Amino acid sequence: xxxxxxxxxxxxxxxxxxxxxxxxxxxxxxxxxxxxxxxxxxxxxxxxxxxxxxxxxxxxxxxxxxxxxxxxxxxxxxxxxxxxxxxxxxxxxxxxxxxxxxxxxxxxxxxxxxxxxxxxxxxxxxxxxxxxxxxxxxxxxxxxxxxxxxxxxxxxxxxxxxxxxxxxxxxxxxxxxxxxxxxxxxxxxxxxxxxxxxxxxxxxxxxxxxxxxxxxxxxxxxxxxxxxxxxxxxxxxxxxxxxxxxxxxxxxxxxxxxxxxxxxxxxxxxxxxxxxxxxxxxxxxxxxxxxxxxxxxxxxxxxxxxxxxxxxxxxxxxxxxxxxxxxxxxxxxxxxxxxxxxxxxxxxxxxxxxxxxxxxxxxxxxxxxxxxxxxxxxxxxxxxxxxxxxxxxxxxxxxxxxxxxxxxxxxxxxxxxxxxxxxxxxxxxxxxxxxxxxxxxxxxxxxxxxxxxxxxxxxxxxxxxxxxxxxxxxxxxxxxxxxxxxxxxxxxxxxxxxxxxxxxxxx
Ligand code: AMP
Numbered sequence: 001x002x003x004x005x006x007x008x009x010x011x012x013x014x015x016x017x018x019x020x021x022x023x024x025x026x027x028x029x030x031x032x033x034x035x036x037x038x039x040x041x042x043x044x045x046x047x048x049x050x051x052x053x054x055x056x057x058x059x060x061x062x063x064x065x066x067x068x069x070x071x072x073x074x075x076x077x078x079x080x081x082x083x084x085x086x087x088x089x090x091x092x093x094x095x096x097x098x099x100x101x102x103x104x105x106x107x108x109x110x111x112x113x114x115x116x117x118x119x120x121x122x123x124x125x126x127x128x129x130x131x132x133x134x135x136x137x138x139x140x141x142x143x144x145x146x147x148x149x150x151x152x153x154x155x156x157x158x159x160x161x162x163x164x165x166x167x168x169x170x171x172x173x174x175x176x177x178x179x180x181x182x183x184x185x186x187x188x189x190x191x192x193x194x195x196x197x198x199x200x201x202x203x204x205x206x207x208x209x210x211x212x213x214x215x216x217x218x219x220x221x222x223x224x225x226x227x228x229x230x231x232x233x234x235x236x237x238x239x240x241x242x243x244x245x246x247x248x249x250x251x252x253x254x255x256x257x258x259x260x261x262x263x264x265x266x267x268x269x270x271x272x273x274x275x276x277x278x279x280x281x282x283x284x285x286x287x288x289x290x291x292x293x294x295x296x297x298x299x300x301x302x303x304x305x306x307x308x309x310x311x312x313x314x315x316x317x318x319x320x321x322x323x324x325x326x327x328x329x330x331x332x333x334x335x336x337x338x339x340x341x342x343x344x345x346x347x348x349x350x351x352x353x354x355x356x357x358x359x360x361x362x363x364x365x366x367x368x369x370x371x372x373x374x375x376x377x378x379x380x381x382x383x384x385x386x387x388x389x390x391x392x393x394x395x396x397x398x399x400x401x402x403x404x405x406x407x408x409x410x411x412x413x414x415x416x417x418x419x420x421x422x423x424x425x426x427x428x429x430x431x432x433x434x435x436x437x438x439x440x441x442x443x444x445x446x447x448x449x450x451x452x453x454x455x456x457x458x459x460x461x462x463x464x465x466x467x468x469x470x471x472x473x474x475x476x477x478x479x480x481x482x483x484x485x486x487x488x489x490x491x492x493x494x495x496x497x498x499x500x501x502x503x504x505x506x507x
Contacts, residue, residue, distance in 0.1 A: 020203070020211025027414055031401055032214075035244060036196055039216050042240045046232070048192040048218055053174035055198070058113075059164040065173035065351060065383060069290045072169045076201040083162035084112050096129045096156070103161060113163050121159050128152040167200035172351070172376070172392055173383070175219045180385035190223035190389070196397070208367030208399045216400075217373075219392035225377060227324055230355045231331030233391055237359065237371055238337050246370075246400065247407040248362025252342040253332070254313070255325035256293070258353050259378065261318035266292055268311050276306050296344040299366075312343045321354055328355055351376040355391065363406025364399055371395040415465030417443040417504065420472065421457030427472040434470060434482070434497070441501055462487060467507075470500070 017023055024032060040050070059079050066073050084106055087099070103122060106112045132152050134140040142148050168174060175193055178184070184191045196216040203209055218236070220229055234251065241249050257265060270292045277285055280303055284295045296307060317325065332339055339357075347356045356374035364370070373393025380388035404410075418438055422431035428451070435447040446464055448457060454471065461469045471483035471492075481494040484503070495503060 018211070020205040022210065022212075028401070028405075028410075030414060031404065031410065032397070035397065035400060035404070036216070038243050039194070039196065039240060042243055043194045043218060043236065046192070046236045048194045048236075051175055051178060051193040051195050052197070053168070053171060053178055053195065056165045056167050057174055057177065059166040060113075061173050061177055061383070062166055062169060065176065065379060066170065067351070072201060076203055077169055078167040078200050078202060079164060080166075081160050081162045082165045086111060087161055096125075096152075097133070100126055100129065103159070112161065118160050121155065125152070125155045125159055128155055169201045170199055170394060171195050171197070171215065171217055172219060172379070172394070175392070176221070176380045176383050176385070176388075176390065179221045179380060179388070180383060185222055185386055185388065187222075190220045190229065192218070192220050194218040206367065208364050208396075208402055210398060214397035215394040216397050217392060217394035219390060221380065221390045222388050225324070225354075225375065225389040225391075227327035227355075228331050229389075230328045230375060230391055231335055231337070233373065233393060234332060234339075234357055235335045235337050237373070237393055237395065240395075241359070241361070241370075244400070244404060245407075245409065246361050246403060248360075248403075250360045251337065251339040251357060252345050252359075253328070253339045253355065253357045254342055254345040255317060255321055255328075255354050256313055256346055256352060256356050256374075257317050257321045261316060261321055262313075262353065265311070265313050265316040268316065269293070269295075272310055279303075279306055293346040296346050307344065314341075314343050324354055347372060347374055351379045351382070353377055357393070361400070361403040363403045367399060369396070370399045370403060414444070415467065416446045416461075417466070418468045418470050419446045419457070419461030419464060419466035420448070420470045421452075421454050421461065422448070422472040423451055423454060424474050424477075426474060426477045430477050431472050434472065437497065437501070438504070441505070443504060458485070458487075468504075 059077065062077060063073050068074065086106055087102060100122065103112070107114050107118065107122070112118070128148070128151055131140070131142075132148055135142050135145050135148060175195065179191060194217065197214065198212050199215050200212055202211055205211060218233065220233060223229070234253075238249070238251065256262060270288060273280070273284075273288045273292055273295060277288060280288075280295070281298075281300050284298050284300065284303060287294045295303075296310070298304075298307060314325075329339070329341075342358075345356050345358055346352075347358070352374040354375040354377070357372070358369050359371040360368040361370045362368075371393055373391070375389075375391040377389050378387075379390055380386065420431045420435055422428060431447060435445045438445045446461070446466065448460070452460070454473070458469055466487060469485040469487060471485060476482045480496055482497065482500060483492055484495055484500060485492045493503075
């Protein structure tokens with residue numbers, strides 16, 4: 001092997017962000033910060049407080065809240081076994097018996113949540129372990145001892161030695177869990193919470209769709225289901241988007257009924273869908289069984305004409321739901337919020353009822369929904385809490401940012417106010433002190449760590465987009481008069497330290 005080839009081999013492999021994830025970098029992160037800051041301000045004016053729930057929760061929480069049949073839970077969650085810390089990590093076939101006893105105890109005490117397949121798996125491992133022990137002790141014989149040992153290892157590997165947890169695919173379930181866990185029903189109702197942070201779904205990545213994406217959302221929990229609450233929640237999102245000057249914002253609303261009227265409509269829909277089953281694609285065919293409402297979401301071109309002829313939920317709402325929906329629309333009008341009605345807007349998650357809404361924005365191609373939300377009155381109860389009204393929304397922050405960027409709202413690179421060009425040991429001390437004083441006055445300052453010639457320093461200041469270069473050499477230090485160069489026009493002036501601060505404050 002040539003020397004060059006050997007060197008090449010030694011070079012360690014490079015890492016890349018995992019598919020569907022990405023680094024958010026400056027200057028783009030400045031826009032993210034502005035968006036988040038604006039959300040905090042606007043939501044604050046509506047009386048919301050921030051909740052920061054954990055990034056992972058028991059898988060069961062999402063299965064129950066979001067729904068086992070949904071795409072999110074059935075195939076998109078990042079789920080793993082969180083191995084019980086009460087189990088030692090290393091065990092050998094020789095002491096497997098003791099280890100398995102311990103596992104049994106942990107199942108019994110509830111430290112590891114019990115599921116029937118765990119019980120079966122444990123029994124299989126115990127039986128196989130006995131068999132292998134007998135073989136090792138020479139009290140029995142096997143035609144193929146290595147196969148028996150291999151089987152034991154495979155069975156052991158499949159054993160769940162801890163609890164199933166998942167990275168959160170959304171945060172409403174967590175907010176409801178927290179509402180129950182912290183007895184928030186005892187606070188003045190409703191409790192108004194907002195959150196922001198990463199969510200995780202193993203979806204097919206494309207523009208505007210990531211596996212780690214960010215949501216900004218809010219929930220109103222407890223109190224009444226007065227239509228004014230629904231309208232105010234929507235008004236808040238629209239105010240936020242307006243403040244950000246998001247372009248092409250379109251709000252769609254719908255009501256998907258309640259536990260009384262929706263099941264009857266769903267059955268009617270299913271019956272109608274069965275009549276046209278042959279004309280539908282495989283996804284919609286499957287959904288006739290699992291979740292017929294989702295067929296209405298279909299974007300498949302050939303299905304559109306068929307879907308348009310299906311019965312509409314608006315014609316099948318019970319009196320209370322119809323009244324509620326009418327009142328929500330009146331309340332939106334009262335607030336000057338413009339909306340479109342879309343009877344096909346059903347939302348993907350199981351927990352929604354009555355009001356649902358979606359907001360789209362421009363410049364996003366096929367993934368143009370920037371916000372989805374709705375009412376979920378039964379959810380807290382479903383998670384073991386008291387009957388509680390609830391409504392909320394989640395904004396896709398990645399898409400919001402994309403849309404802002406498409407409409408020219410990209411932030412300019414953050415330049416420095418002052419670049420300190422210093423030369424000589426004396427100037428070094430002055431430079432450090434000057435940097436401290438300027439920074440504490442709120443200016444952004446670049447202080448080069450090592451001495452460099454003035455020419456090079458000024459070039460560097462230019463590249464960084466600094467407004468001024470503060471030139472500190474022996475002369476400046478002795479005289480106490482510093483040189484400030486305005487980089488845009490190349491003019492220079494001499495200033496004492498107080499004069500400098502004064503000048504910068506005014507400029
Ligand atoms: P959902 O939680 O599914 O109601 O989604 C609410 C909003 O989150 C959507 O309207 C999107 O803007 C955003 N969103 C959902 N999934 C993704 C994803 N995989 N990548 C980026 N944004 C997403």
